[in-house]
Amino acid sequence: MGLPIPLIPQLPEGKNFGLLARFENAQTIYTACEKVRDAGYTKWDSHTPFPVHGLDHAMGVKASKLPWLVLITGLSGATGGMLLQWWVSVHAYPLVISGKPLFSWPAFVPVTFELGVLFGALGAVFGMFAFNQLPMLFHPLFSSKAFARATDDGFFISIESWDPKYDETQTAALLREAGAVDVEVVENG
Amino acid sequence: MAQLVENTHEPVEGRAPLILGGHDFKSLTDKVVEPLERKTPIGWWLCFIPSLAMLSVLGVAIGWLFWEGIGVWGLNNPVGWGWAIVNFVFWVGIGHAGTLISAILFLFRQTWRTSINRSAEAMTIFAVMCALIFPGIHVGRVWVAYWMLPVPNQMSMWPNFRSPLVWDVFAVSIYGSVSLLFWYVGMIPDLATIRDRTPSRVKKILYGMFALGWRASTRHWQHYERAYLILASLATPLVLSVHSIVSMDFATSQLPGWHTTIFPPYFVAGAIFSGFAMVVTLMIICRKAFKMEAILTLRHFENMAKIIMLTGMMVGYAYSIEFFIAWYSGNPYEQFVFINRAFGPYAWGYWIMVSCNVISPQIFWFKKFRTNLKVLFVVSIFVNIGMWFERFVIVASSLHRDFLPSSWDYYSPTKWDVMTFIGSFGLFFTMFCLFARFLPMVAMAEVKTVLPGADPHGDGPKVVIKGAD
Numbered sequence: 001m002g003l004p005i006p007l008i009p010q011l012p013e014g015k016n017f018g019l020l021a022r023f024e025n026a027q028t029i030y031t032a033c034e035k036v037r038d039a040g041y042t043k044w045d046s047h048t049p050f051p052v053h054g055l056d057h058a059m060g061v062k063a064s065k066l067p068w069l070v071l072i073t074g075l076s077g078a079t080g081g082m083l084l085q086w087w088v089s090v091h092a093y094p095l096v097i098s099g100k101p102l103f104s105w106p107a108f109v110p111v112t113f114e115l116g117v118l119f120g121a122l123g124a125v126f127g128m129f130a131f132n133q134l135p136m137l138f139h140p141l142f143s144s145k146a147f148a149r150a151t152d153d154g155f156f157i158s159i160e161s162w163d164p165k166y167d168e169t170q171t172a173a174l175l176r177e178a179g180a181v182d183v184e185v186v187e188n189g
Numbered sequence: 190m191a192q193l194v195e196n197t198h199e200p201v202e203g204r205a206p207l208i209l210g211g212h213d214f215k216s217l218t219d220k221v222v223e224p225l226e227r228k229t230p231i232g233w234w235l236c237f238i239p240s241l242a243m244l245s246v247l248g249v250a251i252g253w254l255f256w257e258g259i260g261v262w263g264l265n266n267p268v269g270w271g272w273a274i275v276n277f278v279f280w281v282g283i284g285h286a287g288t289l290i291s292a293i294l295f296l297f298r299q300t301w302r303t304s305i306n307r308s309a310e311a312m313t314i315f316a317v318m319c320a321l322i323f324p325g326i327h328v329g330r331v332w333v334a335y336w337m338l339p340v341p342n343q344m345s346m347w348p349n350f351r352s353p354l355v356w357d358v359f360a361v362s363i364y365g366s367v368s369l370l371f372w373y374v375g376m377i378p379d380l381a382t383i384r385d386r387t388p389s390r391v392k393k394i395l396y397g398m399f400a401l402g403w404r405a406s407t408r409h410w411q412h413y414e415r416a417y418l419i420l421a422s423l424a425t426p427l428v429l430s431v432h433s434i435v436s437m438d439f440a441t442s443q444l445p446g447w448h449t450t451i452f453p454p455y456f457v458a459g460a461i462f463s464g465f466a467m468v469v470t471l472m473i474i475c476r477k478a479f480k481m482e483a484i485l486t487l488r489h490f491e492n493m494a495k496i497i498m499l500t501g502m503m504v505g506y507a508y509s510i511e512f513f514i515a516w517y518s519g520n521p522y523e524q525f526v527f528i529n530r531a532f533g534p535y536a537w538g539y540w541i542m543v544s545c546n547v548i549s550p551q552i553f554w555f556k557k558f559r560t561n562l563k564v565l566f567v568v569s570i571f572v573n574i575g576m577w578f579e580r581f582v583i584v585a586s587s588l589h590r591d592f593l594p595s596s597w598d599y600y601s602p603t604k605w606d607v608m609t610f611i612g613s614f615g616l617f618f619t620m621f622c623l624f625a626r627f628l629p630m631v632a633m634a635e636v637k638t639v640l641p642g643a644d645p646h647g648d649g650p651k652v653v654i655k656g657a658d
Binding site for chain 2: 030055067089116138
């Protein structure tokens with residue numbers, strides 16, 4: 001896989017993107033995800049209209065590293081905020097107020113805190129976009145008519161054709177056996 | 190639609206359902222998105238056009254203010270802060286309930302928040318927009334409003350970071366920005382839902398752009414849910430800090446009636462109190478207009494009534510502690526201000542505040558009234574009025590009696606003050622109408638997680654309802 005570049009999807013080579021299977025409900029997709037995980041697939045995903053509790057564990061996805069990024073951006077925001085106030089009050093525009101020292105840091109705590117929160121929030125949102133490679137306005141899955149239900153009431157598993165274990169007939173059989181209602185081949189757009 | 194059952198009583202076993210009407214995922218999507226897809230109803234125009242008219246009043250009032258200067262307002266020598274600051278604190282306070290619902294109730298795992306959080310967050314953003322107008326136009330020379338920000342300029346002049354007014358600039362603008370991020374992130378999956386079902390090409394492109402190509406992937410949900418949790422954890426201390434800092438605009442001054450340490454918690458409680466009242470007012474109207482009785486159930490309203498009563502009593506406690514401390518301090522200036530507040534020239538404002546904020550919510554001790562939407566609506570309006578008067582009483586009654594009796598004066602607003610305030614409601618309702626018309630009012634992806642079918646283990650919680658067939 002190359003660098004995560006937004007807008008440009010990382011797609012498997014060849015004619016077909018992979019298989020898309022629809023499941024009836026949250027219960028069947030949970031067990032199906034466990035089966036696909038145990039069968040050793042790595043390049044696959046599930047799509048649900050809401051975050052199904054524990055489905056990331058059923059898929060064997062590692063925990064998000066987003067909190068570390070937010071810790072860094074938040075602390076940078078707070079540090080930058082304190083430095084800004086120190087520079088302004090000591091160097092750029094020194095004012096003596098009530099005989100207090102120029103660097104009267106307790107008075108700078110509110111703005112430091114607010115800037116820490118702002119940069120933490122920006123880090124959380126844009127970090128989430130980066131980890132998810134969003135925005136990505138085109139994706140082969142959108143060519144499937146059935147896939148529109150993924151944001152309504154459909155539960156889907158997609159297995160991509162560049163997965164080492166991918167085999168159109170065997171993988172489809174696995175998905176059917178796991179309880180898929182429909183299985184379709186999705187072409188690369 | 191299936192028969193509505195009441196859900197304000199907990200059954201003997203299990204929990205009463207949050208969403209009624211036998212909704213499944215599909216019918217819930219239909220219910221929420223349908224109002225955005227049908228032709229604009231006449232009722233919407235009946236709300237939108239008056240709102241737009243009120244908004245134009247704001248334009249006229251601000252235009253005249255810019256042309257003529259802040260002398261058009263009723264400010265006088267001891268009362269240098271009038272309605273503009275009252276309105277600013279009023280609107281910022283209203284915003285706080287949205288963040289309480291979206292962030293604090295999320296951290297406390299209060300799943301009933303899912304039905305109301307989207308519109309409450311929208312309310313927050315529109316209220317902060319209204320709030321930010323007032324300090325912006327109050328500076329007098331609006332063309333130098335950028336002096337409030339640390340921007341390099343040809344005068345080598347920088348803000349004084351020891352001033353709570355500068356803290357306030359940061360607190361409120363960052364609060365607005367973070368609320369907007371929170372709102373937008375929460376809306377991405379629902380924008381994708383609209384994108385995926387609309388037959389209109391234009392809508393597909395517009396909603397699609399803002400949905401960023403969301404494909405509801407579990408790998409995405411995982412980072413998304415973590416981002417949402419982090420935003421909630423950041424927004425929680427943020428919202429508490431914002432109104433604390435607003436209160437410090439007053440509390441760090443030397444003025445009796447303002448210079449008290451109780452202000453930060455007292456302001457935060459009042460903010461949540463007023464915000465919930467506004468949420469209730471708006472939600473009762475929306476519930477009726479969009480026929481969302483099954484999603485915005487009596488249980489949601491009962492919970493909000495309880496929060497209104499709780500925060501109302503916190504506010505009432507703060508009022509009485511202020512009097513106690515004035516007496517206990519032995520400071521004659523403090524004592525004078527509080528006696529004057531309750532029995533002086535602004536006594537009428539004080540007693541409106543006490544009746545609306547302390548007395549009227551006491552009716553919610555009775556379940557009968559907590560679950561009666563007419564009563565809730567009336568009380569929520571009373572609280573909105575009372576909380577505006579609270580800020581008026583704090584600002585005007587403390588300022589109008591200076592240390593020096595020769596400076597004493599009485600402050601009354603001019604018609605331009607009144608028009609600006611009415612106009613800010615125009616902005617608020619115009620934005621809310623546009624929101625209700627073009628964006629999903631209910632966080633569908635979140636409400637779906639509290640439907641019985643959402644649990645991957647088993648077939649949903651067992652629900653037994655007293656008196657239901």
